[in-house]
Amino acid sequence: xxxxxxxxxxxxxxxxxxxxxxxxxxxxxxxxxGSLTHMGPGMFPLMxxxxxxxxxxxxxxxxxxxxxxDDERILPEKPEWFAWACILAGPVLFIILGEFFGLxxxxxxxxxxxxxxxxxxxxxxxxxxxxxxxFFGVALFSYVLxxxxxxxxxxx
Amino acid sequence: MFETALQDLWYGFGVALEPHNVxxxxxxxxxxNMVGVLPGMGPLxxxxxxxxxxxxxxxxxxxxxxxxxxxxSQYGGAICSILLNLPCHPPHAVTCLDGFPLTKxxxxxxxxxxxxxSSFVGASWGITEMIFLAPILVVxxxxxxxxxxxSLMLLxxxxxxxxxxxSPLKGVAMTVCGLLIGIVGSDIETGTPRFxxxxxxxxxxxEIVALALGLFxxxxxxxxxxxxSEVDTKYTNVKFKDLRPTRDEFRRAIPAMFRxxxxxxxCALIPGTGPTIASFISYATEKKISKTPDKFGTGMIEGVAxxxxxxxxxxxxxxxxxxxxxxxxxxxxxxxLGALMIQGIxxxxxxxxxxxxxxxxxxxxxxxxxxxxxxLNVPMIGLWxxxxxxxxxxxxxxxxFFVAIGxxxxxxxxxxxxxxVLIGLAGYVLLLLDFHPAxxxxxxxxxxxxxxxxxxAMLISRGDIFVFIKHPISAVFIGLCVVxxxxxxxxxxxxxxxxxxxxxxxxxxxxxxxxxxxxE
Numbered sequence: 148x149x150x151x152x153x154x155x156x157x158x159x160x161x162x163x164x165x166x167x168x169x170x171x172x173x174x175x176x177x178x179x180x181g182s183l184t185h186m187g188p189g190m191f192p193l194m195x196x197x198x199x200x201x202x203x204x205x206x207x208x209x210x211x212x213x214x215x216x217d218d219e220r221i222l223p224e225k226p227e228w229f230a231w232a233c234i235l236a237g238p239v240l241f242i243i244l245g246e247f248f249g250l251x252x253x254x255x256x257x258x259x260x261x262x263x264x265x266x267x268x269x270x271x272x273x274x275x276x277x278x279x280x281x282f283f284g285v286a287l288f289s290y291v292l293x294x295x296x297x298x299x300x301x302x303x
Numbered sequence: 304m305f306e307t308a309l310q311d312l313w314y315g316f317g318v319a320l321e322p323h324n325v326x327x328x329x330x331x332x333x334x335x336n337m338v339g340v341l342p343g344m345g346p347l348x349x350x351x352x353x354x355x356x357x358x359x360x361x362x363x364x365x366x367x368x369x370x371x372x373x374x375x376s377q378y379g380g381a382i383c384s385i386l387l388n389l390p391c392h393p394p395h396a397v398t399c400l401d402g403f404p405l406t407k408x409x410x411x412x413x414x415x416x417x418x419x420x421s422s423f424v425g426a427s428w429g430i431t432e433m434i435f436l437a438p439i440l441v442v443x444x445x446x447x448x449x450x451x452x453x454s455l456m457l458l459x460x461x462x463x464x465x466x467x468x469x470s471p472l473k474g475v476a477m478t479v480c481g482l483l484i485g486i487v488g489s490d491i492e493t494g495t496p497r498f499x500x501x502x503x504x505x506x507x508x509x510e511i512v513a514l515a516l517g518l519f520x521x522x523x524x525x526x527x528x529x530x531x532s533e534v535d536t537k538y539t540n541v542k543f544k545d546l547r548p549t550r551d552e553f554r555r556a557i558p559a560m561f562r563x564x565x566x567x568x569x570c571a572l573i574p575g576t577g578p579t580i581a582s583f584i585s586y587a588t589e590k591k592i593s594k595t596p597d598k599f600g601t602g603m604i605e606g607v608a609x610x611x612x613x614x615x616x617x618x619x620x621x622x623x624x625x626x627x628x629x630x631x632x633x634x635x636x637x638x639x640l641g642a643l644m645i646q647g648i649x650x651x652x653x654x655x656x657x658x659x660x661x662x663x664x665x666x667x668x669x670x671x672x673x674x675x676x677x678x679l680n681v682p683m684i685g686l687w688x689x690x691x692x693x694x695x696x697x698x699x700x701x702x703x704f705f706v707a708i709g710x711x712x713x714x715x716x717x718x719x720x721x722x723x724v725l726i727g728l729a730g731y732v733l734l735l736l737d738f739h740p741a742x743x744x745x746x747x748x749x750x751x752x753x754x755x756x757x758x759x760a761m762l763i764s765r766g767d768i769f770v771f772i773k774h775p776i777s778a779v780f781i782g783l784c785v786v787x788x789x790x791x792x793x794x795x796x797x798x799x800x801x802x803x804x805x806x807x808x809x810x811x812x813x814x815x816x817x818x819x820x821x822x823e
Contacts, residue, residue, distance in 0.1 A: 160736040164476045171483060171498075178495060183766035188490035188497055191754045192483070199479045206472050221735050223530070230528040231731070234521060234703065238724045241707040242717050257707050262700035266529050273700070280701045284708065292359060294712050 152211060156219050161206030168200030230264030237261040249299040250289065254281045308434050315663025318363060319671055327364040328668045331371025332675045338372075339379025340690045341698055343527050345391040347741070349376040350638050351515035352702060355709035362646040363660050367668045369642050370622075371675075373635060374426070377618065378676055381418050381611060382687055386411050386541065389531075394582040394614040401599060401606030408602050412545025412684075413552055417604055418611045419680055421560045423673055425612035428564045429571065429619025430669045437627040437655065437662070444628050444652035449760035450770050454780035456753045459630040461784050462573075464742040466580065471791045473738050481746020482753065484509050491755060504718040511641040512713045513722040514747055518740040519634075520706045521727025524699040526734055531695045541688050546681060552604045559589055559605035560612045567613030571620020577633040578614040578621070585613035619669065626662055628652060630749065634741035637748040644748070645713075651752075 152158050175196050181187030237257045245253035258280045262273035288294045318324060331353075338349040353372050357365035377392060384395040385402035398418070405414040447455070460482075464474035487498045488508030499505040548556065563585045570581035589609040590599045599606050621632045629650030631637040640650050648658060655662045680687065710723045730740050764770035772778045 156737055160473065160738065163736070164480075167480070174498065178497060179493070183761050183768065186758045186761060188493050188495040191757065192486055192497060195479055195483050195486070199476065199483070202472060202476045202479060206470075206476065209470075209472065223735075225529075227525075227529050231525050234525050234528065234699075235724055235728060237700070237703045238521075238707045238720050241704075241711075242720050245711070245720075246717060254704055254708070258700045258704050261524075261703045262696065264528055265696035268696060276697055276700060280704050284704050288708055288712070292356070292712070294708070295715055296711070 151215050154215060154219050155210045155213075156216075156221055157206055157210035157213075159221060161203050161208075161210055163203070164206060165200055165203030168196050168198070168203050170196075172196030172200060227264070230266075233264030234261045245296070248301065250285060250296045251281060251298050254284050305435075308438060311438075311659065311663050312434055312667065314659065315665075315667035318660045318664035319367065319667035324364055324367055324664065324668065325671065327360060327368040328371045328672050329675055331368035332375040332672050333679060335372035335375025335377075336379040336676065336679060336687065337375075337690065339376030339391070340382050340687050341379075341693055342383055342387060342389050342691060343391060343531055343695045343698060344376075344702075345380065345519075345523075346373055346376040347515075347519040347634055347638070348523055348702070350635060351512070351519050352705045352709060354515065354638065354642055355512055355712050357642065358645065358713065362643070362648055362658070363664050365646055366639070366643060366661055366665055367672075369639055370665060370668065371672045373639070374422075374615070374618065374669075374672060375676060377614070378418075378422060378680065379687070381422070382415060382680075382684075383691060385414050385418065385607070386688060387691060394578040394610070397582045397586045397610040398607055400586070401601075401603045404600065404602035405604065405607065410552075410602065410604075412541045413548040414604065414607045415541065415680075415684065416546035416548050417552065417556045417560075417608050419546070419677055421556070421563065421608045421612040422615040423677055424560050425564045425567055425615035425617075426619050426669065426673045428568060429616040429622075430666060432568050432571070432616075432620055433623050433626075433666060433669075437623050440623065440627040441652045441655050447652070447776070448774070449756040449763065450774050451777045451780070453753065453756045453760050454771050454777040454784070455628065456630060456749055456756070458780045458784050458787075459624070459632070460742075460746060460749060460753075461787055463632060463745045465787060465791050469737065469739045471795075474742050477733070477738055477740060477742040478746040481743035481748075482750040483746075484514065484743065485747045485750025486754070491751065492758070502718075504716065509722065509726075509747070510710070510713055510719050511638075511645065511744075511747065513710050513719045514726055515638055515641075515744060516706045516710055517723045517726025518730040518743060520702065521723060522730030522734055522740065524702065525727070525731040527695065528699060542685050543682055546684060548604070556604045556608035559609040562589065562592075563609035563612030564616045566609075567616030567618075568620050570613070571617040571623065571632075578617045581613040581617035582610035585609045622665075625650075626654060626665070629654065629752070631745060634744040637744045641744075641748050 171192060175189045175192035178189030178192070179187035180189045180193065237260050240256040240260055241253045244256050255277045259273050259277035262268055262276055285298060289296065289298060319328065334353060335349055338344050338352070339346060350369060350372055354369065357368050360368065380390070380392040380395050381398060384390040384399045386406055388399050388403035390396045390399050402414045405411055460478050461475070464478040465471035483498070485508070487505055489496050489506050496506055566585040566588060567578070567581045570584065586606060586609060589605050590596045593599065593603070593605065621636055625631045625636040625640055629640065629652070631640050643650055648654065648661065706723060707720050710719045711717060713719065733740050760770055761768070771781055
């Protein structure tokens, strides 16, 4: 019973929602609840937290009640850890490089690194793509839309 | 009644035909169409990416542009699904069923031609419906007190989360998550910061752009990277002259088109049943009444005309509750409403009287936009099909830049770029667990107003929770909510695995549904 349960996708789906709901419920108790007539800031979150916990438990319930499906894998067949990391690294690099070196290097990195995530990508093609996007992107956002973001800078 | 509506419409055309508004509308349709054609980019991703670009524009222009982006991208998606069998937007899954076989028979051009006409007919009917229904709805809605608004929102949220797609329970969970994300920030009445983890950047709440781009941008890219197979472009050589359907095809498509239009507009009237359900129902109906039902799936022009007409007519119909009541039916409408709110416009029944230029201008621009769409797509089809050959590996990195800069530009704040990374990661985890994140946006947009009205209703009724049943109109809404829940439970118990959309379709449509699942 338990052994098949931990294989089910809905077990984790329901579990996450239950935990999230419980966390919200507990946290909402730290705010003023007030009365039903004069609701404090904590009342609405408390209600939502309870609802989410309840729904989470229901999802868990369906996981218990339904038989094990054919495809209960959570991760796709071939997990793309490298590609996922590349995609997430793009905006992170955008923050870091944008903060210290300006828009041009930030844009380049934000396109170049995610592009490497594709299996067939080459450094050269990715760099050309990144350079192209940087050129047009900077033209559009800096010159046409006038976003206050220095193109190049050094340090803080 | 009739006369005032026409007068208002005349005024709307005046607004929409102002040169700069026509320009924004054109730009929206053009860019939307362009991005929508690209394989792997659905309307939600398109609107989220283009949303930050509209912040500098005046409210009327911004909303005209966004609406243009929406139906432009939807039409672009139809090109992609008919010629490549790649639906990027769930309603198009049905269009693929007969659209792609037609393409294989060399009639893809004709299918596209019929699609142009069907969407125009469907949209025109939806717009007409909006002109006459929305003002009536507003008259009724203006009488609503907080209790009624609250129950109506509850109904909208429930319908949006349970009828949309996937498991209704998971949909409800997503809506509640959206409501919770909407809470983040300072409490409206007391100013107490809630769920901000002490981070000052969160005191103003989570930015809708960051939420939308995280869920429909980054999470989608993570899902699709290295998963989209190489696009088969051997059928995409469509030229202007190919668009003309034969006389026989035309004769068969016309009645289907009108049936689709009617089905779509009926679906639009039921809250929560958006274009996806409309297209599935219309395809099933068309198959049922056809003399040769077994031929469906092998390239029947009716199977393209009917769902396309119904999708467009229901999409226009979806604007009715969004604009007149301020209650969006799906994530796309929630985004458009969110854009209005960013422009400082309070959605709700007072919108039409306070901002007639936005409402009537929008309606008039629908027509102008749809005409632009026809003009853009008929002679320039050769250009659009060229875009189909752009591989995804160049697309998503470029889109990543638009995600990062778009989120940054909303407040010129790097913190929000970090926000989008986290939301994207969380969104992908949710996708892996079979959650559909679209209702999150619905909850997020409605959340603050829901809480405000709930508090007010409780204050007026002196803490009597039964006020929602004591007011007759509110009781009707609550009753509908109960009916909805009971119906869902009944359907579940009867056939535990079937989804509502699957039930509307026989098994041979399963492939298309799976494809839609992949697109979502």
